[in-house]
Amino acid sequence: MAGFDHGSNEPDEQENIETINRNTRLGLKLFTVYLILYGGFVFLNTFSPAKMEIVVFAGLNLAIVYGFTLIIAAFVLAIIYGWICRNDLSSSNSENEEVAQ
Amino acid sequence: MIYEPSLMAVLVFGVIVAITLGLSFWLGAKAKSSKGYFAAGGGIHWFINGVAFAGDYLSAASFLGICGMIAFYGYDGFLYSIGYLAGWIVALFVIAEPLKRMGRFTFADALDSKFQSRGIKLAAAISTLVVSIFYLIPQMVGAGVLITPLLGFPHYVGVLMVGTIVILIVVTAGMVSTTYVQFLKGSLLVIFSTVLTVLILQRGLSTDPENNGKPTHHFQIIGPAAFNDIDYWKSELKLNNQDTLIPLDQGAWVKKDFLQLTKDNKVSYWKLTENPEHQFFLSETQYKQKNKNGSIIINGLPQGTGEGQTDLYPVGRISKLPNNETKTGPLGPAEFLSTIRESELILWGSDTIKEKDGTVLTIYFPKPTSGQKVLSPGNHPKFAGIRGDELSGKLNFLSLMLALFCGTASLPHILIRYYTVKDQASARKSTIVGIGSIGYFYILTLFMGFGAMTSGALDVTNTNMAAPLLAKSIGDWLFAIISAIAFTTVLGTVSGLIIASSGAVVHDLMSSFMKIEMNDFAKVRIAKIASVVVGVIAIILGILFEKFNVNYLVGWAFSVAASANLPALVMLLFWSKTTKQGITVAIFTGMISSLTWILLSADSYKGIYGLDPADAIVPFSQPGLVTIPLGFLTLVIVSLLTQPKSMGTEN
Structure with a gap:
């Protein structure tokens, strides 16, 4: 555990205003995607709950499939965001070394 | 139902507590400064922090409440899982990085970074305390609910025991030990929920499930x-x-x-x-x-x-x-x-x-x-x-799902975790780890819930016991471990809440609002005293609120947090005309309106006053749908009315 603990608390990431703006824009885009997905789920449940009983595939109904999709989509979007933000950074950043500790 | 106290559960829990306290005292040496105490020196590794997010967030309500709700009512409990997880999207894409960039110890820091206003500090500190106390009560009640069936002690013993251990953890090393308790708890919860799920799937389904070797009674x-x-x-x-x-x-x-x-x-x-x-x-x-x-x-x-x-x-x-x-x-x-x-x-x-x-x-x-x-x-x-x-029934549901979506990124004890890592990249990465582990756990809740529903082991009088009893239907050893983890669940969340509250008292209220001069050493000492006081208050409330439904109060905390804090956080980030008056008034409006709405709702009429719910003044019980937009609207109106004369200084 020691390798994970209390290393330097100096930021590795040197942010400039461009990176910040790019991350913010990307974050908002992905947020909108998720908002539409989540909103669709909530409205379907509210105004047409019977549709949630329809079997979609493998004997699973829409309620289960949509619910799992929302949870998995959150993780996938989070990974996409993390990956793109990481590519945005300059190659000199030392994140990889830190992970290897 | 009568439960046989499990000696093995006591032993497993004792081992976990001993490890945590040992770690706390050992780490205590590292937390002498206020940065060390409130933010673990900003030196926590992002992976540890990510799992600690899970440990912080997955409270007794998540584990016991959701599993119980699925076990007794089916899919509806899973709606909570989905809403609780979706809230993390707001945290990651909108709040995490700016919050880390702008603050030091508390989320009031971030809100106030542009204005240096005592009003904002006061409003943010009060809302932190209100939300944290609302969240603390169900955790402490949860500890009492668990201890009676598991160890055979009365309710107050459970509350006292958990309260005392948490106070010890927090006072020894503040955020450092809190982080490791949460890391430990998050890991144990995810690992053993996986074990439980694998065993449920292996056991399969039966019309005559064996409850730990005993046949099930068939009701005619x-x-x-x-x-x-x-x-x-x-x-x-x-x-x-x-x-x-x-x-x-x-x-x-x-x-x-x-x-x-x-x-x-x-x-x-x-x-x-x-x-x-x-x-x-x-x-x-x-x-x-x-x-x-x-x-x-x-x-x-x-x-x-x-x-x-x-x-x-x-x-x-x-x-x-x-x-x-x-x-x-x-x-x-x-x-x-x-x-x-x-x-x-x-x-x-x-x-x-x-x-x-x-x-x-x-x-x-x-x-x-x-x-x-x-x-x-x-x-x-x-x-x-x-x-x-x-x-009204449909609006009530929409309102709850909105509060769950907006609430996560407004919970002070979650937000302060962003200050324990060193930079924005770490904040981002730890949120991704958090989303991964929390999402994975929530998927398992569905299997654990339905596993319990078909286990032949449920106690009709107590929905909260579904997960531990499911474990018991598989074997006594699993019951001991799951029960001990359920206790640790309470420890992890309560310690996070106490740290958030003591930070609000010392850093925001005493140091920034009242302008009391304190050196770093004094700050830590007073923070420790504040932690003890908040811990004692939590113990007293946990005993007083014994009969209250656990999940119900957590829902309130989400609604109040989303109504009071989210409009201020979001508008500060995305609207350049936001003023300090706008933020202060919006926090108070969101907090007071959501609390008032809750107290006038059918749920409170029935649950608190024992009155006929049909007489309730507000049309549906969940306030979010009205009070979150109200917070935004208030902020916009007040900000527009209080624009500074020279517009050039905005950026």
Whole structure:
């Protein structure tokens, strides 16, 4: 555990205003995607709950499939965001070394 | 139900506590400065922080509450899982990085970074305290709820025990030890929920589930009958001349549809139901009778484990499997759910009858329910509104889902975790790890919930015990571990809440608002005193609120947090005309309006004042749909009214 603990608390990431703006824009885009997905789920449940009983595939109904999709989509979007933000950074950043500790 | 105290659970919990406290004292040396105490020196690794997010966030309500709700009502509990997770999207994409960039110790720092306003500090500190206390109560009540069945101690002992351990953890090393408790708890919860899920799938489904080796009681259901005919029921029940079967329709029994059977001098109650095809059924029930002198009768005999005594039957099983099978053998995850969809399950309802002589009868009756219905929304009384025609029921549901979505990124004890890592990249990465582990856990809740529903091990009187009892149905060792983890769950969340509260008191209220001069050493000392005080308050409230529903209060905390904090955070980031007055007034408005709404709602009328919920002033119980937009609107209006004269200084 020691390798994970209390290393330097100096930021590795040197942010400039461009990176910040790019991350913010990307974050908002992905947020909108998720908002539409989540909103669709909530409205379907509210105004047409019977549709949630329809079997979609493998004997699973829409309620289960949509619910799992929302949870998995959150993780996938989070990974996409993390990956793109990481590519945005300059190659000199030392994140990889830190992970290897 | 009567539980046998588990010595093994005490031992496992003791080991976890010993490790945590040992770690706390060892790490205590590193937390001498205020940065060390409140933010673990900003040096926590992002992966540790990510798992600690899970440990911080997955409270007793998540683990016990959601599993219990799924076990008793099916899919509705999973809606909470989905909403609680979706909130993390707001945290990651909108809040995390700017918050890390702007603040140091508390989220009031970030809100105030542009203005240096005492008003904002005061408003943010008060909202932190209100939200944290609301969140603390159900955690402490949860500790008490767990300890009685698990260890056989009274409620207050559980609250005192958890309170004392948490205070020790927090006081020794502040955020450092809190982080490691949460890391430990998050890891244990995810690992053992996986173990439990694998064992459920391996066990498969059966119409006669074995509860830790013991067979399940099959409650008789007579019917279908074309008419409600007493002679038909009598002949089906094979009554002899001394036995009686009387429909109960007087006093408190009116419209409850029960029949009283006296057979061999033993009294039992039978529930009459009618299905949509107008067929009638008569079902055997079980009941708990609390007499005026305090004695308890179960199904006609004194409650106990000795001779001539009895206890409530454990329940929860599948009544019909597809193709009239009786056992499936091991199942894959999708197969498990699709088999449930094609089966018929026994859910449980209850009715309480208060007789004039002071006797209180609670009757629990089986409700055969199709798997299709169990796997769709709208079975829980709270969510039944979505299947009705009234708009208020639908708005209530929308409002709850909105509060869950907006609440996560507004919870102070979650937000402060962003200050324990060194930079924005680490904040981002730890949120991704958090989303991964929390999302994975929430997927498991569905399997654990349905596993419990079909385990034959449920206690009809206590939904919170579903997960531990499911573990018990598999084996005593698993029960000991899951129970110990449930306790650790309370420890992790409570320590985060106490740190957030003490930070608000010392850093925001005393240092920034009251302008009390303190050196770093004094700050840490006062923070420790504040932690003890908040801990003691939490213990007292945990004892006072014993009878309160755990998940209910967590919902309130989410609504208040989302209404008070989210408008301020979001507008500060995305609207350049936001002013300090706008932020301050919006926080107070969101907080007061959501609290007022809650106190005037049907849920409070019923749960707190014991009044008729139909008299409630507000049209639906969940405030978010009204009070979150109200917070935004207030902020915009007040900001526009208080624009600085020179517009050039905005950026």
